[in-house]
Amino acid sequence: MAIFDTHAHYLEEDFGDELIPLLEKMPELGVERIMAVGYSLESSREELELARRFPYIVSAAGIHPENCAGLPADWLSQLEEMLGCPEVKALGEIGLDYHYDGFDKALQADVFEQQLILAQKLDIPVIIHSRDACEDTMTMLRKYRPRGVVHCFSGSAETAREVVKLGMYVGFTGVLTFKNSKKAWAACEAVPLDRLLLETDSPYMAPVPHRGEKSHSGMIKYTAARMAELKGVSAEDMIEIARENGEMLFGI
Numbered sequence: 001m002a003i004f005d006t007h008a009h010y011l012e013e014d015f016g017d018e019l020i021p022l023l024e025k026m027p028e029l030g031v032e033r034i035m036a037v038g039y040s041l042e043s044s045r046e047e048l049e050l051a052r053r054f055p056y057i058v059s060a061a062g063i064h065p066e067n068c069a070g071l072p073a074d075w076l077s078q079l080e081e082m083l084g085c086p087e088v089k090a091l092g093e094i095g096l097d098y099h100y101d102g103f104d105k106a107l108q109a110d111v112f113e114q115q116l117i118l119a120q121k122l123d124i125p126v127i128i129h130s131r132d133a134c135e136d137t138m139t140m141l142r143k144y145r146p147r148g149v150v151h152c153f154s155g156s157a158e159t160a161r162e163v164v165k166l167g168m169y170v171g172f173t174g175v176l177t178f179k180n181s182k183k184a185w186a187a188c189e190a191v192p193l194d195r196l197l198l199e200t201d202s203p204y205m206a207p208v209p210h211r212g213e214k215s216h217s218g219m220i221k222y223t224a225a226r227m228a229e230l231k232g233v234s235a236e237d238m239i240e241i242a243r244e245n246g247e248m249l250f251g252i
């Protein structure tokens with residue numbers, strides 16, 4: 001087994017003293033590679049440090065839609081500097097999130113758009129976060145046509161098809177293993193095998209039988225098994241295919 005977890009957040013604030021021992025045992029758990037994803041300047045820097053420390057970790061740097069308020073004036077150049085580091089393979093996660101009130105939609109759109117323009121300039125793939133904001137996210141993706149992935153996909157099968165048509169990949173988490181995930185199953189079925197990515201979104205979205213626990217990359221085999229079932233391939237093949245897809249997208 002050679003798992004590529006294409007989306008995880010490994011930060012001290014979530015894992016404390018367990019973080020380093022947990023990451024050290026990843027190869028034993030069959031995990032070959034992890035994309036450690038930032039969501040603010042600080043967390044992006046922290047994930048980059050992990051990528052420098054562990055040969056099997058690469059990182060992504062970006063501003064998540066919930067962290068747009070109070071950015072320093074030079075945030076974009078700070079981000080660009082991080083994206084120049086060889087360990088940083090993607091710009092993310094970025095996008096729109098209308099789930100909670102209190103996050104200025106116009107500001108989210110502005111920060112998202114500036115990062116899409118930066119990705120174009122640097123020719124680097126993006127990791128897109130979209131929650132309850134499907135319409136506006138798709139408008140932005142149609143406009144900028146980035147290379148990248150829509151992660152923790154929560155849209156319809158129809159939207160998944162459009163994401164694929166735009167040339168992008170679609171990532172699924174442990175949500176695929178939940179009992180009432182009909183929408184996610186339909187979306188997964190609609191995505192061709194060569195565009196699927198596996199991810200944990202650690203520490204969230206732990207797959208059954210670990211639902212509710214803090215998730216980590218070693219749990220991805222459960223998600224892979226469910227994805228394999230939906231796609232009619234073996235779990236081993238699914239892990240292999242998803243890893244190759246991730247390596248192709250992120251240029252690894």
Ligand SMILES: [Zn+2]
Pocket residue numbers: 007009037093201
């Ligand atoms: Zn995430």
